[in-house]
Amino acid sequence: MKRIGDNMTGHTSPEGFRHLVGPDRVHRDLYTDPGVYAVEQARLWTHAWVYVGHESQIPAVGDYYTTEIAGQSLIMLRKSPQEVTVLMNRCAHKGSQLVHEREGNCGKMLRCPYHAWTYRLDGSLLSIPLKNDYEGTNLSSCPSGKGLSSPGASMNYRGFVFVRISEDGPDFTSYFGEALATLDNMVARAPDGELSVLGQPLRSRIDCNWKLYLENVNDTVHPISTHESAASAAKEVAQNLPENGDTVLAMEQLLPFGAGYSFYSEMGARVLPHGHSVLGTKFSIHTGYAPLQDYQMELEASHGQEAAQQILQFSPQNTVLYPSLAAKASPMILRVLRPLAVDRTLVEIWAFAPKNAPARLRQRAASYARLVFSPMSVVAHDDVHLFESQQRGLLCSGNEWLSLHRGYQDSEIGQASASMDSGNNEWVIRNQHRGWLELMGGAA
Ligand code: FES
Ligand SMILES: [Fe+2]
Missing domain, CATH: 2.102.10.10 (Rieske [2Fe-2S] iron-sulphur domain)
Known part of the structure; x- marks a missing residue:
């Protein structure tokens, strides 16, 4: 077992951390070094809003x-x-x-x-x-x-409800900034402005570092290969459904996973200060969900027609509220990360719905949570397998770096917020590590 200072760069100091986060790559010790994890707990997780x-x-x-x-x-x-x-x-x-x-x-x-x-x-x-x-x-x-x-x-x-454990640190609104638009949108989707959790969350412990999970939230290139079997099984089932039947919820939610690289590329993304991001600024795999007429009318009655349409159109793939939260405005789901050890993470999946929501809307969130995020589902077990596989693979000697080169350009350095055309650009992941470095005290 490695201890603080046992690694090649002795990175428990801000200068040491800078060696771990390159402009276009990160060092594996970020995920495997218990010393780095201990400093994260003491510094990053106490200074961030969690x-x-x-x-x-x-x-x-x-x-x-x-x-x-x-x-x-x-x-x-x-x-x-x-x-x-x-x-x-x-x-x-x-x-x-x-x-x-x-x-x-x-x-x-x-x-x-x-x-x-x-x-x-x-x-x-x-x-x-x-x-x-x-x-x-x-x-x-x-x-x-x-x-x-x-x-x-x-x-x-x-x-x-959020906390910042430390007395020092940024105030809440300047810390999250634009990223709060996704939480605002979730509330706006409730005609009377009140949201409620749908019972207990799905909880799972995954044998990987928390950052591997959070990076994957912004990884648009993996579904095509990682979730190939789920998407093709869904396609096969869909082909055998009676024509003109009601949209089957599971199909509506699973079929988009089979979208190709260009779909994800075109959805767009936005990086924000402190590691936050919005993926799917133009559209996402959730955009095509069937409209729910009665609910839409209720929303129009409380917000007006145009505003209601804008609220429903805003459905990014994922918004990261770094470091503890990944949010989906539609279906209404929060994923909450709680690091347990350098190689162990608790993930909680909370489904939400407006109070008094129509049954279909409640089912949409609950069904998505079960189908896609439960570790027993046809989707998440593929992800979990690969997170744990990464955690083991990173212990191999030889290459000590994880590549985050996709879409990198020197001009992105120093840009705290920016929109990018391609949702496949790994800037949204590099941005998480820049947020990490800042919270660890290593930002230049
Ligand atoms: S009352 Fe003694 S520890 Fe709480
Ligand atoms: Fe995945």
Whole structure:
């Protein structure tokens, strides 16, 4: 097992990280070095804005949802009917976690199971046993006397809850910028502006570095080969369906995977600062989904005809909100990444729908999640096999580099945002690594 400093460049310093990210290639240690992973956890994942969850996961006061970011346990908690807060899952007394379930309801207060210190839903200290024994001590001036800690910053953006664990770092809107348009679009697709998660997510642990998964979100050249069997099986089934039958949802969603290189090339893409991107700025494999008449009329009634059409037309293949999130506006799906180790990643697939959405719209998101993103599906198992294969292949000696040369031109260096004609240009992936370098403190 390698340790910090065991590698050829000794890259645990900003200068070292610069050696790992070339203009058109990246070093394999980015994915295989536990030392690099440790610094990522301490630096990148604490300074970036990271997705926690959606407020619809915790509808009632006292509802909570826990997750782990950068090795730190967090509680997303409904503290009032209108307000959600994020607290560190760490008792102010001696550090026990306050809640141990992934989700639940804590009632009117959080009560530590160890010595029964209690906290209000905003995290302030409510009561401690044997209070008199603390008289004359310095507890009240100690952080332990002040209640629960919070992350450096948190933001409930239209129902999507994010945190930045560190006190320092960019503010939320300048960090995500244009990338927020995809979340806006998801909300706009709800006639009454309210979205809801469709139950529990699909969770899978994949034996690969998190960056291999996130790169693939912007990899338009792989479906033609990786998903060839799924696309041809779907085509065969489609040919045997009765003519003029209802569009079969699975076919509608799987057939576009068989599109050729030129389809992906023509969809266009946009790179944004800090590693974010929008793939499929002109159209995507989701653009051709059959219109849902009643839903469309409802949307037109709330937004007006022209605006409703624009909302429905915007359906990029994937928007990356670096580093934790990949979003699809249609079908409404968020993929959430939680690195577990240098070679292990938890992926959560959350399907969404407008509250009171027609059944077909709900089915569209749930069906896509199952068909394409479940590791048991005909699509994702091909991807997962290759992510794990990459992780093993990268350990081979010889070539230490991953090529990201496709479409590279020197003129892209220094361009924080840009649109490109070809969705096949690996700029959208190179851009993730430039975001990585910046968050690791290595940007020039
Ligand atoms: S550790 Fe929580 S009350 Fe003691
Ligand atoms: Fe894939």
